[in-house]
Amino acid sequence: MRHFWSSVCAIVWKDLKAEFRTKEMLSAMLIFAxxxxxxxxFAFDPGAxxxxxxxxxxxxxxxxxxxxxxxxxxxxxxxxxxxxxxxMLAPVDRAAIYFGKVxxxxxxxxxxxxxxLPVFIVLFDFSYAGSWLWLIVVILASTxxxxxxxxxxxxxxxxxxxxxxxxxxxxxxxxxxxxxxAVELTKALFAGASISSVMIWLQVILVYDIVxxxxxxxxxxxxxxx
Amino acid sequence: MIAIIEAKQLTKRVGAKQILHGIDLSLExxxxxxxxxxxxxxxxxxxxxxxxxxxxxxxxxxIAGQEVGDNAADLRKQxxxxxxxxxLYGNLTARENLLFYGRMYEVPNLEQRIEEVLTEVGLEMFxxxxxxxxxxxxxxxLSIARAILHNPRILFLDEPYTGLDLQxxxxxxxxxxxxxxxxxxxxxxxxxxxxxxxxxxxxxxxNKGRVAFHGARSEVGSLAEFQDxxxxxxxxxx
Numbered sequence: 474m475r476h477f478w479s480s481v482c483a484i485v486w487k488d489l490k491a492e493f494r495t496k497e498m499l500s501a502m503l504i505f506a507x508x509x510x511x512x513x514x515f516a517f518d519p520g521a522x523x524x525x526x527x528x529x530x531x532x533x534x535x536x537x538x539x540x541x542x543x544x545x546x547x548x549x550x551x552x553x554x555x556x557x558x559x560x561m562l563a564p565v566d567r568a569a570i571y572f573g574k575v576x577x578x579x580x581x582x583x584x585x586x587x588x589x590l591p592v593f594i595v596l597f598d599f600s601y602a603g604s605w606l607w608l609i610v611v612i613l614a615s616t617x618x619x620x621x622x623x624x625x626x627x628x629x630x631x632x633x634x635x636x637x638x639x640x641x642x643x644x645x646x647x648x649x650x651x652x653x654x655a656v657e658l659t660k661a662l663f664a665g666a667s668i669s670s671v672m673i674w675l676q677v678i679l680v681y682d683i684v685x686x687x688x689x690x691x692x693x694x695x696x697x698x699x
Numbered sequence: 700m701i702a703i704i705e706a707k708q709l710t711k712r713v714g715a716k717q718i719l720h721g722i723d724l725s726l727e728x729x730x731x732x733x734x735x736x737x738x739x740x741x742x743x744x745x746x747x748x749x750x751x752x753x754x755x756x757x758x759x760x761x762i763a764g765q766e767v768g769d770n771a772a773d774l775r776k777q778x779x780x781x782x783x784x785x786x787l788y789g790n791l792t793a794r795e796n797l798l799f800y801g802r803m804y805e806v807p808n809l810e811q812r813i814e815e816v817l818t819e820v821g822l823e824m825f826x827x828x829x830x831x832x833x834x835x836x837x838x839x840x841l842s843i844a845r846a847i848l849h850n851p852r853i854l855f856l857d858e859p860y861t862g863l864d865l866q867x868x869x870x871x872x873x874x875x876x877x878x879x880x881x882x883x884x885x886x887x888x889x890x891x892x893x894x895x896x897x898x899x900x901x902x903x904x905x906n907k908g909r910v911a912f913h914g915a916r917s918e919v920g921s922l923a924e925f926q927d928x929x930x931x932x933x934x935x936x937x
Contacts, residue, residue: 554786562751
């Protein structure tokens with residue numbers, strides 16, 4: 474078990490080292506998130522009262538769409554020099570490859586969100602008065618669900634010729650519960666409502682996170698073999 | 700001698716296509732086996748199965764005295780693979796690539812071992828250079844370093860000479876000779892008859908997913924005699 478987690482850490486280290494050296498994906502994800510912010514700030518009047526209702530949706534569209542860029546790249550980078558075979562030959566349960574990729578993607582996506590969220594709030598002239606702790610919990614839980622299932626489907630899509638087109642098509646229908654839950658929770662927090670009134674959505678997201686961590690753990694070896 | 704690789708009736712089917720049809724193979728520890736065969740014969744698929752990269756559709760495989768099953772991950776520690784793909788990350792340096800693979804294989808005294816293998820393949824001057832600037836020959840040399848980093852008992856080589864410059868060929872030959880001296884088991888696929896015969900203790904010819912010939916090097920005679928045997932077994936193709 475110790476070797477399993479040290480292998481997970483090695484994969485996270487390798488992915489982040491390679492990414493921070495070029496910053497190819499991080500910069501693309503950030504630029505995309507900023508473009509979403511700018512486009513929506515032109516499309517909607519930032520000062521309008523209705524912005525509290527639509528801002529959570531805009532934020533999560535920005536997060537998920539920019540996150541897709543990173544997920545797509547996650548396994549495509551392993552196709553170069555057939556590095557995926559090098560990983561598969563390693564003396565460790567292949568679920569370690571999945572968890573290594575999940576944590577590397579989670580760190581990159583969360584970094585982009587941490588930079589983009591304040592920009593969203595400033596550009597839409599919105600003053601947030603809710604609980605920051607709950608907002609962070611909601612963002613982390615939702616992002617984990619998105620990344621957990623997205624990493625699994627990115628591995629599946631990477632074996633196809635049109636993987637960059639295929640991933641969003643197969644991913645978005647599957648993450649609908651996370652999208653709805655994340656938007657509802659964020660909307661409640663932005664409106665200053667108590668989290669307990671929408672706790673059911675947090676429970677849905679947490680159950681989703683558990684299911685989509687266990688299922689890929691069990692199936693990842695078969696997915697790589699296929 | 701104990702067989703380090705014992706395969707019985709290995710088959711592999713991908714979709715509707717049957718690639719391997721019941722391969723039987725026994726190889727003793729410390730032997731050098733060279734696999735020959737025409738393109739599409741199933742050589743690479745066989746090596747992928749024997750190196751535990753992929754599972755067979757049916758048949759049994761025993762590696763180092765252990766039947767391959769749920770223990771495949773542990774058994775992979777005894778296996779090294781050099782393919783025509785390098786399995787190396789372009790955005791990492793030579794040292795970082797080996798550091799990564801060393802951690803995956805739990806190599807003890809890793810930093811020291813990395814220096815040793817990089818020196819062995821003549822890349823000690825390129826320790827901190829990103830792999831993306833490496834030539835094909837340098838990539839393959841680093842790939843050799845990656846494959847021997849964890850001192851595997853069995854080394855699989857899939858057409859390792861492809862695209863190598865003279866220096867890289869000499870380094871590969873020296874590494875292979877060293878492995879032979881250390882009584883490591885080596886299984887190599889090559890299309891180059893003279894190189895394959897020069898190194899091998901045993902020769903295997905595969906054709907259409909079946910073993911067409913398996914025998915000791917001494918059984919196949921000279922290069923010309925082997926070429927005749929090969930043509931006879933595969934129907935004139937090389």
